[in-house]
Amino acid sequence: MRELLNDLDRWQKKGKKIAVARVIDLEGSGPRLPGAAMAVNEDGEVVGSVSGGCVEGAVVVEALEVIETGERRTVTFGYSDDEAFAVGLTCGGTIHLFLEPLDW
Amino acid sequence: MSDESTPLYNVLAAAIRAEEPVALATVIEGPNTGAKLLVTPDDDSMGTLGTAGLDRVVERDVLGELASGRSGIRHYGENGEAREEAVSVFIESFAAPPQMLIFGAVDFTAALGRVAKILGYRVTVCDARPIFATKQRFPMADQVVVDWPNRLLEDVGESLGPRDAVCVLTHDNKFDVPAITHALDTEVGYIGVMGSRKTHDNRSKRLREAGVDDAGFERLRSPIGLDLGARTPEETAISICAEIIALRTGRTAPRPLRDTDGAIHQE
Incomplete structure (x- = not known):
């Protein structure tokens, strides 16, 4: 969250709607610990990261839906090998993310 | 706003x-x-x-x-x-950021301060010599203190904990020995001391005379840093910070990832 603050402030000043995704749990191997965060604004601009770049694209899609609906959600990404084109972590771990609008 | x-x-x-x-x-x-x-x-x-x-x-x-x-x-x-x-x-x-106290205002200090900032430390540089311990020479430092290291430790020692680091880069016994004995009196997680093997041997003798026991020596990382073959101040700073990370995670050997197995990201 620390590294997102300047961009979040800038977006807020412009009146942009924002969703924040945070890693809340990690099973097995994974690059980022609970607390790692990324934020997406209504224009699709992105700051921060929640993995080594494996799932960020899918998180943007989820975050834009959260901005649109205003509804919070938990999303899980697991190992990607069993479904060749599914989004997941190549390192074999599972991460759980919590996504919510920045409305608090 | x-x-x-x-x-x-x-x-x-x-x-x-x-x-x-x-x-x-x-x-x-x-x-x-x-x-x-x-x-x-x-x-x-x-x-x-x-x-x-x-x-x-x-x-x-x-x-x-x-x-x-x-x-x-x-x-x-x-x-x-x-x-x-x-x-x-x-x-x-x-949590509040971890602290790194660097004693000695030398080129290695500037490089170590820069790497420590990347890692999120609050960096304090301390040297008793006012012409060297200046904010101009160490713009990356959160604080530059002109004082004897042991006096600074008397002031802030109680605030140091397992996440914090003390790096003694002076390699001058007159500063090093009191700095080290005072650092050992704190709960600081990492104490690294710079110097050649010869400096280290000589300093160890002085420390022994000053009453440092085996448990104290066990805590000291001297000479400071991992065996990466670092030469420049910047490379040395990486070897010091790598040692701090390895100490925290309990990994002891600075071996290349190529030659080891097991998880790259330890839980």
Whole structure:
């Protein structure tokens, strides 16, 4: 969250709607610990990261839906090998993310 | 100018920027998903997770997690009951940054200060010589102190803990020995001391005379840093910070990843 603050402030000043995704749990191997965060604004601009770049694209899609609906959600990404084109972590771990609008 | 529609976020952001410890508890599952409690050690909490009972129990748990800088999920009953799972709460700790005290105002200090800032340390440079210990020479430092290292440690030693580091780069016995003995009196997690093998042997003798025992020597990383073959101040700074990371994670050998197996990211 620390590294997102300047961009979040800038977006807020412009009146942009924002969703924040945070890693809340990690099973097995994974690059980022609970607390790692990324934020997406209504224009699709992105700051921060929640993995080594494996799932960020899918998180943007989820975050834009959260901005649109205003509804919070938990999303899980697991190992990607069993479904060749599914989004997941190549390192074999599972991460759980919590996504919510920045409305608090 | 902060946004009035995000009062909790504003307080959280201000505390993080001021490097004050703060934690955010968020209901991620259960009634009131998204409800939040913002907790700081000294002020009243802000917000609510839904019930006064839940707030009270979570606040207590959050203060414990914050003290050790941990983040994770905990489960409670709707009124904070233990051994129930009606509510899942994600507790995120924003501990104050760890401190690194660097003694000796030399080129190695500037390089180490820069790498330490990348790693998130609050960096203090200390040297007794006012012409060397200047903010101009160490713009990356959060604080530059002109004083004897042992006197600075007498002032701030109590605030040092397992996440913090003391790096003694003076390699002059007159400064090193009192700095090291005072650092050993603190709870600091890492004490590294620079010097050649010869300097190290000579200094060890002086330290022994000053009353440092085997347990004390066991804590000292001397000569400082991992065996990376570092030459320049910048490379040396990397070898020192790599040693600090390895000490924290309990990995001892600076071997290349190519020659080891096991998880790259340790849990």
